[in-house]
Amino acid sequence: MSVIIPTLNAGAMIDGLLSALKRQTITPAEIIVVDSSSDDDTQAIVRAKHPDVRLLVIDRKDFNHGGTRDYVFRKSSGEFVCFLTQDALPKNNEFLERIVKPFSDEHVALVYGRQLPRADARPAERIVRRYTYRPQSRTFTQADVKRLGINAFRASDVCAAYRRSAYLEVGGFENPVLTNEDMFIAARFLRTGWTIVYEADAQVIHSHNFTFKQQFNRNYIQGVEITKHSDILGNAKLTGEGFSMLTYTMKELLKEGEIMEAARFFVDCIFRYTGNRKGVLDAKRAARKSAGQ
Template structure:
């Protein structure tokens, strides 16, 4: 089990306790802390069976840091959680490991349930993205699923080590979506990716408009740079489907003001994504001319 942390003092103790109380306990827990300036490292050190790796904050990136931690681990299967993803029950690890009984499965990711304080729109977005039905995905499903075939999340995921090493692991550096890109490589290499709806964590965000813009800008940059492994799958259709689902849900629930806020939120998402996409295209074009 690998958990990257940064200033996680308010949540890391509860998370470690939840992992230690699982019916299927992790053989090891590795916390990679990016030089927190709160009590995160002190709290982790109170758990003698947890390995703490401290890195400089400037050295963290989503792909490289996780790759380093995976290679420091010893198990045949390596699980990832973020510091703010709390297992919904004591069966989380058992449930996310179950699909690996199929030797063709390389990656399993779980279901994210909203926190109690999640906005109404965020709750609907979670229910759209992380549904109650599990899904086994192979290369043959890519034409039908499009970008959804590559949807995976290291918020709560598990990897088969041999498959991970076979496809070269996470990129280093990569700003975001390292999970999506390795899922694409798994599928293209003939492996199976599983969404396991019974493996649940509680995880959601109430992002500000500025945070949504920044998040979607970075995603736009990285997804544009990786269109070759994503089979040029368009994002637009999936995004419109999510927006329609959420607005209809808000209307049914009578959240008219929230629907208006969500429309503005989607505008920031769209503009951020488009700006990131265009900047990445200019960078790639410039790099091509320089070669």
């Protein structure tokens, strides 16, 4: 098994993550860190404390979520390749063992794990993680797409493992793609007959307390990319799922007496929605312009 970790200024967390991977019940055949020319001591820490880890360095301007991962995937050697983000810490020593277990079914192309909130997560972020990453594992096939829509494709490269043969069969991640590379390849897997597994027992600690501006920017990019890939996603809408998440989270916050947090989360969702809509409109406008040339 290969483990790949893209990094940028990860000095505060990379030693802890690499040390956690070395304590796993399954020892990775290789760990590859691909660093986007960090300004901090990320590279120095990897070289000094983890000389057995393969370190690749790219220019920061050359990074994109699909192309960079594809580049490193093709340099790796494992039949199963696990991607982790620099801020995703395995909850226990069984993470790798549990994320590869579903591959015993030869039809499984992709397995992604459960994300649990950090101790400092805002109440709304904690509930959103609970909504998105349930305690029950699930298996998805092409037959689920019509019923579940975009939820059938909701994989995450925060912690996800791929079968090499399946990955190469569908062509790998696109290059460039700014976000949701995991969702787009998941859709291709399902449409070509492969199976995806959400493995709730493979757990990492990972969450963010984003500002309103950060939420707008993230959802803008998602709106652009999902619109550009609407064909492979079957024109599934992201906003409908967002409304369901909003309703669930607001109810839970009010149930917990988090009145001010509920008000903040409502504003947060406005920024998410407006960012998404602007991204969708800009992508459609760019497509029309390109078609008219």
